[in-house]
Amino acid sequence: MAEENFDIAIVGGGVSGVYCAWRLKQTNPGQKIAVFEASDHIGGRLLSVRPPDIPDMVAELGGMRILPAVQPLVTKLITELNQELPADEQITLYKFPVDEPQNIAFLRGVYLRLADFTNDPDIVPYQLNFIDHGQSAGEVIVNAIEQIVPGITNSNLNEEQRREMAQSAEFGGVPLYKQGFWNVLLRVITGEAYQYAEDVGGYDSTLCNWNAADAIPWYLSDFGVSPEYMGFSNGFQQVPLSLAQLFEKSGGDVRLASHISHITLQGDGFAFQVNGSAATAKKLILAMPRRSLELLTATSPALQDAKTQALISTVTPRPLFKLFTTYDSPWWRNTGYSSTDDDGKPIYVAVQAGRSVTDLPVRQTYYWPKSNGDAATEGHAMLLASYDDGDNTGFWDGLRAKRRQPRALGRDVAQLADPFIGVDDNVQRDELDWHQYKAPRMMTEEVTRQLTVMHSLNYTPKVRNAAYRDWGDDPFGGGWNSWNIGVKSWEVKHAVVQPTDLPLYICGEAYSDAQGWVEGALQTAGYLLAKLGVAPFPQ
Template identity: 85%
Template sequence: MAEENFDIAIVGGGVSGVYCAWRLKQERPHDKIAVFEASNHIGGRLLSVRPPDIPDMVAELGGMRILPAVQPLITRLIADLNQQLPQDQQIKLYDFPVDEPQNIAFLRGVYLRLADFTNDPAKVPYQLNFIDQGQSAGSVIVNAIEQIVPGITNPSLNEEQRRQMAQQAEFGGVPLYKQGFWNVLLRVLTGEAYHYAEDVGGYDSTLCNWNAADAIPWYLSDFGVSPEYKGFSNGFQQVPLTLAQLFQQLGGEVRLESSVSNIVSKGDGFEFQVKGRTIAAKSLILAMPRRSLELLAVTSPVLQEIQPLIGSVTPRPLFKLFTTYDSPWWRNTGYASANAKGEPTYVAVQSGRSVTDLPVRQTYYWPKSNGQPATQGHAMLLASYDDGDNTGFWDGLRAKRRQPRGAGLDVAPLADPFIGEDDNVQRNELTWHQYKAPRMMTEEVTRQLTMMHSLNYTPKVRNAAFRDWGDDPYGGGWNSWNIGVKSWEVKRRIVQPTDLPLYICGEAYSDAQGWVEGALQTAGYLLEKFGVLPFH
């Protein structure tokens, strides 16, 4: 017999889980609803931590930005939450810079500024044809996409129209959804142009072989139409933390360090195990990515029956490493230029990102909480932001994957951690220290940053923290649709994959994979099953 009974149990404390909990509790105030989260915090792949030596910066070890122009769900959610929050708890955004013209591109051993790709293409160390020469990396891919699906880059089209065009399109007489993105790109691009776009773009997995019918509109949303990003002054994790807080104020329960296993159907609902106790629920919501569902399926027959649906996406690894310093040393890596009057002036590297084909791939000069660049005093870098095969480089410099972890912890303890400047000081930034980087990893990223910025000295790291989202239970930082999958059908079907009151939601099975927007989209589909509108 079950020791506890719930009307609705939600497994997973990421955005989709706590958002569903909040909306359901609003509409069903008398239902007993609980969120069960295996880790020691709410947020899932949103993980915002403050470094111990910089109180006015927040390191985003997980998701770090939104695109308001093409992401109406998260934009509206923030507005709704701010209406309920006092002024001093408001979710505040700032302009999140990316590619600044004075920033660095160190590729194939050549030092460039990002402006050189369009202003001085002769410097670019890639053998590009006359069509691609002088184009930015994003423009090369957008031009290729236009050849694959003519008309899809028309700026008058909205997101849904682009998706429908790609879903209905054929290329070479074969439906686009049956082809890989990499495969079709190389039908209209030279190999050099592809490597140029991949190296300068900073990501490997975005241009890899995933479902072309999904990859094309996804790429145009993210990189193709002059994207303008927004960051979070107090960290992106503030969104799910606020949702969980509002849910609890309505009488809902949040249980951390509560790993769920052994789900079985029982009568009209389900029973499962948490810390050796049997819990029953009339309805069960799994707000989880693919890898988490697979791990749960090992002990849960009800999930083993829907493995083909669960396996319709592929987890993609993402890795982030933050480092802090006594000063923003990168401001000394600018260059001399001339102003409008022809007078010499110095242009400093201060915000946005630089890129390289070294394993660090992307380096972001991290802003303060108000969005302004650091000009003096302690400062921070997102020293390495990489994905795909490059994440494997760091495996040799860290604890092995799938090592035993403490209850509720995300990572295994380090045998050889980097000893930071503040390690012997009693502080409140315990979350940062939970994700401390290994010594060898910190030394290697420092070596690559020194090379990337053409320095004759080595910047001294004060503190370092990292997160590899390829670790279990996530399996990846985002998920992509597999080739041959009709995502527009699966994304609806997986919400309630059987006749049982079992529901699945999350970024993995959405149109906006890798974004909180996708988590909210699938949460909306799920709420419809309960007769609840996603928004008031």
């Protein structure tokens, strides 16, 4: 086969990859630009699938929401895309609920409502001191952060000002960036308060030992000030799919099931292999997280210099696991409680939206909304039954194929190029995507057992269908990435974009200020585009 030659080759079909492709093609319409994606879908860690028989719901196996108040890049991108997309393909949002007061907290064997943490703190099964008693989990951490960096929680500060304060701060006479978040927290709060914040907050990796100078402003942006989330009516994956569609419409080339390897220097550019066939590119963009870059490095001398490797290793992948289950009806509405309205009349307060939390391995359960944001009140319904990060993801390893080993997807090599070969026309394509991630029977039975305990049920809800995604699997290595202790992220995030003088570039959520968010992917893509003389958005 003849060698293919490209002006720009982009490896990775996540948001940062297709975003760069879209803008570069708009600015350089005559150049030959291609996106190479090893999997069979565009979107990276955005993966939206529709469950069987529930056409008005979209399961987000990957990223699921944004914070418009502190994420201007993704907000602007949605506006830009909607100006390009036809009316029936517009990206629409809905208010994404999280902590509703009537929802459940099952912790240390005690059944609580989320409102109890502040309204009835004496029944909370944690031995908190008088300062933390009656505080929410978020308030405990925010109060601790204020002790570590006085003044940083001032509501008049913007995101950049908080980051600058944390980057220049010292704690105990040591620069904050040289210390771990967990280390500094335990010097201002008790171990019991830390465990309380972790259990009730629902996340493990956010409070773990990553770079404190990055963790503190990150935590304040995401959890510190009554965050208002927005979800996507047609799934978050619609964003990268729309970018890829517009890129192709303008003459760009998107290639799925395309494995890149053996990147070497050739003249002023690069030679590489695509599924074993030779290709070259004048410029090479690697829109990938750390683990993907490490896997590529093994066969690619162009990435093996010490400087590039040192920059790639400045972050750590963090586990993330999601498991969705569907049912004949929203049985969780029956786990509410009787109360009275303002006039003293009896009412029933149903559990119907947002999340419940537990210290069982399921950790967080979301009562999944319809595509318009409304709660499911009757008919087929769905749960994000388990949303795990940190050590709890390991619990599910014993109930599935081993980590970093291929799972049986029911597809052969030909189907990677066209995943609908041989599929009955009566089967909806998005339902096929759901079944590609079908959860094993043992996993489904175990999550059902834990949900039954968590909701104090005297019966076992019958699961119709279940799908899961463990983002710790290769090639991702994790659902998000965090800066390592001792790293000056404010320097690395610019240096990693072009590690050497070669026309090789790196972008993605991993090396940003907004790790774990699409906002971070767009931030680093913007730095990369600036190096190539391209504005992040059309002028």
